[in-house]
Amino acid sequence: MAVQVNNDMQQSRLNLLQNSPFRTEDVLSLSVANDFVGHPFKPLRSSKYIRLSDIEIPGQSESLTVAQWNCHLNSNHHEVTRLLDLYKNKVEVLGICESFVTQDTFLSSQFFPGYKLVSKSRSSMRGGGLTFLLANSLDYVIRDDLTLWNERKLETLSIEIELEKNRKFIISLVYRPPSANPDEFFGEFDGFLQRMSSTKLQCIFLGDFNFDLLNLEGVNLDFFNLILSHNLYPAVSIPTRITDHSATLIDNIFLSSDAIVECCADVVLHPGSDHLPVFCTIKRFGCKHKTTTKLQFRMMKAENLRKFKDKISTVSWQEVMAEKEDPLTAFDKFMNILSPIYDQCCPLKTATKKKNQPRKPWITEEILEMMKKRDQLFSDYLNCDSWEEYRKARNRVNSARRAAMREYFGEKLKSQKGDIRGTWLTIKSVLGNGKDSASTEQLAIGERTVSGRQEVSEEFCKFFTKIGSQINQEAKDQSGQLDTEQFDDNRGLHHSFYFTECTIDDITQAVKSIKSNAAGVDGLNIKAFKAVAAYLLPVILYLVNLSVQKGVS
Structure with a gap:
């Protein structure tokens, strides 16, 4: 229990922390890492002691700092204010x-600049009471429906x-007499x-539970097992109440392991x-709801395509056609x-992909009822061990679902008899497409590495378009003439092929033969390309023929 203190008592406590047999250096040996061998207690991170002069200011980026202290706020409000000042008011929630604090207590937010008070006091007994100090910047709602109050228990x-949109937490301050x-x-x-x-919201529990988690025996172990059964884990792993004869861990902050990814407790x-x-x-939060997928697409309305066509029709491609030596340079200019x-005409937009999962067509209303x-039987099994009834119902559902699936397909x-494609x-x-979505993002060429889809694609093009000229060079004799003796009758020149220049008709x-509407690595949509193809044919013809002449694609 907390006790009211004066300056002399504060000094004696300070001396106790510095000189007791459980001083800071020794009390670390009572931490989980050493004394909990064989126990399931694994805090989210090992805690440490912090002196007032060594307080670290919490960071701003996507973090939430909560604190808990058992003290008489009415007589110690100046100490609480000093502590918050040392943290530069970066503590969003402090539970006392x-x-x-009672209805007759003259204590208001003016004693705690930057914070609002939310309190609940006892009505029939002396002492006790819980108080939240909440940062003014924090959006909060008092959950009376989740407040349990029994002054003796x-x-x-x-x-x-709510930290941000759709990012809600419930924080509960708990005290057990x-x-x-x-x-x-x-x-x-x-x-x-x-x-x-x-x-269904992520929850944080902080308070004085009066169960010593450094002594996992008897009721302490029962409390710890209860916490674990609700997927909660302690953030604090070192004593929080130190006297001249004991060091106990009775104050704690419990976090959901699937909600909290990284935290540190001091x-x-x-x-x-x-x-x-x-x-x-x-520091970082897990995400219980499904992540959304962002999709990018081009505006391909008739009006956008018309504007694109009008602008392309006025473009001069002389700068592109002036390049006579390097097809890649000409293409870059294009x-x-x-x-x-x-x-400008077909702007890139971003949308959220909806993950609506329609019901499988063979799942009937009867199967849904099953x-x-x-x-329901599974819920009953969890409460009263009716496993056999649940097992039978589960097997009936699986059998009905498989039979319905077979009948449907x-x-x-049968209806597609004669339709090979269908x-x-x-x-x-039924079998799945079996496609692997993995793609080549990096390519090692000698001692250098090429990254990016377009860069990798260009390197492949360079390799395969130059391999012919390299073989041709190797086939020439020293006089620069083709060494025809290396070709026998079975592998003669009649097996070779030649490129000829393309025409507008080609x-x-x-x-016209392009069936897909997918964009290439250049991002140009086929629908937009076909809309302006008549104006691009001359320059494309020039690029294709230049590539053939120079052996570059």
Whole structure:
């Protein structure tokens, strides 16, 4: 329990922290790393002690700093203010257990610049009470429906905060009186945790639980097992209450392991109370909801294509055709003219891909009802061990689903008799497409590395278009003439092939034969390309023939 202190008592506590047999250097040996061998206790990160002069200011980027302290807020408000000042008011949530704040207490937000007070006090007993100090910048809602108040067993105060859009948390401040019956507390607290879990929001619990997690025996172990059963893990791993004869870990912050990816918890060596304040900075958060996929697409409306066509019709390609030696340089000039017009007329937009999963066509209403019954029996099994009934329902659902799937595809294949394409599409939908989405992002060429889809593509083009000229060079004798003796009758020149210059008709037919609308590495959509193809044919013909002449593609 917290005790009211004066200056002399604060100094004696400071001396105790510095000179007791449980001073900082020795108390580290009581941490989880050494004393919890054989126990399942694995905090999210090993804690450390921080002196007031060594306090580190929490970072700004996507972090949340919460703290808990058991102290009398009415008489120690100046110490709390000093502590928050040392953290430069970067602490968003500070929970005070046994705050002794009552309706008659003259204490308001003016004592804590930058913070608002949310308190709940006892009505029939002295002492106790819970108080939140919340940063003014924090959006919060008091969750009375998640506040459990039994002054002899368990006191809780819950708030819901929103850090950013669709990023909500519930933070609960908890105090268990040391005289509370452990079994009665376990029953109340277990029900409370189930209610919190039903909100589907990520939860953080902080408070004074009066169970020593450095002594995992008896009721302490029962409490720890209860916490673990709700997928909660402690952030603090070192003693938070140090006296001249004991060092116990009874103040803690519990976090959901699947919600919190990275955090660090520090215990501040402060003489203001017989409990030490605990600070936890949650640096990164996991994500329970499904991530959305961003898609980029071009605006290909008739109006956009018309503007694109009008602008391309006025473009002069003389600069491109003036390049007589290097096809790649000519192509770069071509794209430098075309791309800005394309981006202006058909701008790139970003949209969120919806992940709506339609019901499989063979899942009937009858099967859906069977699934609901199966799910209900599974819930009953978790509560009263009715495994056999659940197993039978599960097997019935699986059998019905497989039979319905066979019947559906059987009828579909019958209806597609004589339709080879439709039959193979149906078979493919059953077997899956088997495609591997992996792509070559890097290419090692000698001692250098090429990265990027377009750069890798260009390197492949260079290799395959130059390999012919390299073989031709190797086939020449020293006089520069082709050594025809290396070709025998079976591998003569009649097996060779030659490129001839293309014509406008060749390019026109090639454009018409394109079936896909997918864009290439240059980002040019085929639909947009076909809309302006008539104006691009001369310059494309020039680029193709120059590439053939120079052996570059």
